[in-house]
Amino acid sequence: MILITCPHCGPRQESEFTYGGDGANARPAAPEDVDDAAWIDYLHLRDNHKGPHDELWQHVQGCRRWLQVRRDVVTHQVISCHVLSADIADLADSADMVEGER
């Protein structure tokens, strides 16, 4: 049961989150413009890293934010976790919140 430190909610148990796939698998910005191979790569093909791995998790039983988590798949250690799509100001805000709770 790993701990994920949600930027909004602080350290929480894995059971509050759901895994949402490979965090490095960006959706093509203009799907109609990519060829079949690139689209199939996005749909189905994933690298299987040994070591640090970028992945998406959603804090479904907390703030419901989708989070970008960097996790070592060998040791299970969570290396970093941040809010997706957040600009720098958002990140600073959420850091303040975590700080404020302490």
Add this chain to the structure above:
Amino acid sequence: MSRHPAMGRLLDRDRPLSFTFDGKSYRGYQGDTLASALMANNIRVLGRSFKYHRPRGIFGAGSEDPSALVQLRTAGRTEPNIRATQVELYDGLVAHSQNNWPSLDWDLGAVLGLASKFLPAGFYYKTFMWPAKFWPHYERLIRNMAGMGRSAETPDPDRYEKRHAHCDVLVIGGGPTGRAAALAAAKDGSDVWLVDENAHIEELDGVTVMARTTAFGKYDDSLYGLLERTGDHLAAPKDDAPRQILWLLRAGRMILASGAIERPLLFANNDRPGIMLAGAAARFLADYGVCPGKRAVIVTNNDSAYAVAQTLIDGGIDIAAIIDQRHLTTRREIAGCEILHNHGVIDTAGRRGLTRVTVAPLDVNGDAVPQSERLLDCDLLCVAGGFTPSVHLYSQAGGKLTFRDDIQTMVPHGEVGGITVVGAANGELDGGVGEPLNLSLGRAKQFIDLQNDVTAADVELAAREGYQSVEHLKRYTTLGMGTDQGKTSNLNGIAVLAGALDKPQADVGITTYRAPYTPVTIGALAGREVGTFLTPTRRTPLQEWHEDNGAVFVPAGLWRRPHYYPRPGETMADAVNREVLAVRQNVAIVDVSTLGRIDLHGGDVAEFLNRVYINGFKTLDIGMCRYGVMLRDDGMIFDDGTVARMGDGHYIMTTTTANAGPVMAHLEYYLQVVWPDLDVHLTSITDQWSVVAVAGPQSRALLESLDSDMEFANQALPFMAWRAGQIGGITAQVFRISFSGELAYEIAVPADHGHALWEMLLAAGEDLGIIPYGTEALTTLRTEKGHFVMGPEADGRASADDMGLGGMLSAKKDFIGKRSLRLPALEPEGRPNLVGLIPKDGKTAIPPGAIMVDRETPGPGMEKAGHVATSVFSASLGKPIATAMVTNGRQRHGETLWAHSPVDGRVVPVEVTDPVFIDPKGERLRA
């Protein structure tokens, strides 16, 4: 009873207890374990071994014991494979021996022992392979022969709890090392917990001390699993107390002071009752005052045995000899005790317990010198083969072990974050350092694993057959896979493997340690999550009404929806047919509060809906609804539902019941990750509304009879429109949408008013003959109408075009999944299409899940055309119908196919039809 008058530090002799073993009554004392009490009553054979049914007795004194397993307690509290050495005696305890038939003394399975040369390693794998169809028979046979105890057949009456906690420092092990470490750690005010699996652990100032608590597992991020046995030492837990507590403890730091486990020695027939670990024999005497024998032989390869010998002598046990396998320059002496240096035990005798050992001098290679054996009569043989550090939790945490030649064992090697291993667990073994294991003493039956009956010969055979990795060896021979997890056998198994491979032991490695350290009951793992607490049950505002009115329920995700409402004497079919006909001919109501409802606000909602649905939403006017289909990005249908436009930048989406959560997460994903620039805010409002569908040709008449400020005529509220107002004083939204294909309305009211609305509708509709209907009628109605649903038809492999919805796919815009429609796999030719089926004879039910084939008798070259999705009896048409997914099905209407049930073998000839059986032009729903 053979008790020493002065020894037995844990006994309270003023509190005698009675207990039974295999139906016979015995006496013991408060403070005894079941093992010590049985020993005091001269019971030596406690059970039979797993494979050869050899007699098994007490080998250890604690959690390391592999063989003293009993069936404990009775009825719902009974538990199999309980280690007698860890059972605290209580008055009235009931235990039975296990793995014997018909009795412990006369065990027929022991014949296997005589035939044991036919049961080598991998016997089951090799023997029960062919023919495959006999496997179920073999499996039953094997399970009967190899079974250990029996599980309870009635519910466990006790309560089990789970608790979550945090501490700064967790110390595992309450021996001197652990206690010193805990005190030191607590000095700075840290929150320190000390846990020990034993019952008798003294309190420590400033430390939370938990006795009877096993740290059984180390999990990610400093999470430890602790099992606290709060009620196991009692006949039944005291009032309100749980039987066991499973602690999930996050500890900042862990100090592992779990000590070391004594290691057995290998020689022929080293498994008889009466042979035990030397330290265990001393412990039985010192802790429980019980003499494990009258006349003992001690065999050792290290110094620890001499202290044991002194304890046994102090306890009045006659020492026949100490057999020291070592070739020592300085010889030890103990007054009144024969010490045979450079000797080994090479065999033992005694059919139901040890009576004699054979010893012999050893030559320079450690081999027994031929023709020089000596027989020693004894009823106790103490074996001392050195010690193995208990590094289980360190190893579970990913800690690496290394084999140290100087102490002949595996020790922690390297850092694991937050864990410190101290004392004997770290290889500080004092006098307990054994010599390399002598592998050559005796020929027959050198047992390594006493629980799974794995012998040195089995390990050697496995190595010859190519199972040379320790992990393969373990699985092939089952070495260390018993309930003791090989605490006394793993290292010896590796030593034998190293010998067979002629490799240094350090190069052979060790199997991965896995949780749990000792068995954890299913009860503790389940905790309070049993019965209705296993998962939460979601209840609609009308649940109580459904229950009070005889609904039969069916699970739908976490909901329990009314399946149908039988009247007295009605079968399910009767009730469903009645409910279906009420909708088709009259009026009926159904609780649809379980459908997901998502409120969308923001300036970009229309654009967002355009991107998540295959059809367009920009032209949806306020006051109108639209049906939509969502795809996943791979082009397969993900969900469907309706969207109502409530106002400027305000919409309400409905989802299917089962997909409400996944659709929400899907929308959040696209808004947060892919299109964060869109101004859309989502709120789940499923729980805030109670929704009732009113369906049937009389539904308008019913609504018009209510006290309402709304008009329900076609002009005022046309098909796919919605209006807000009040009904009988309740704020309501009325949506003119239909799932059944009939004239229908969905009325949404704030959840608290759902019951009032429902009763109001029933009362107003009484003269019209209104009834409630359930999900089975709903299924029949939508099947008659040719509507697919998520699951049976749209099973995650179906595209919109497969369902006949190709016309909905917008060419004017991009949407999730659109790009995939150009992939070769989504070419329409050869795709499965939604079709209807009717039995050729017009009356035979079509088997659900059947495989559609182009002929009656399956054979080579046949076409597998598809499968039956939903099969119902259509009360409206008076015959069975079904939906199916059939290859190129839209071009095959009128064709005959055969539905073959893989479950019951039925074969039904069917005609492929259009999926819409009723009102294909949709005149009824627009009526």
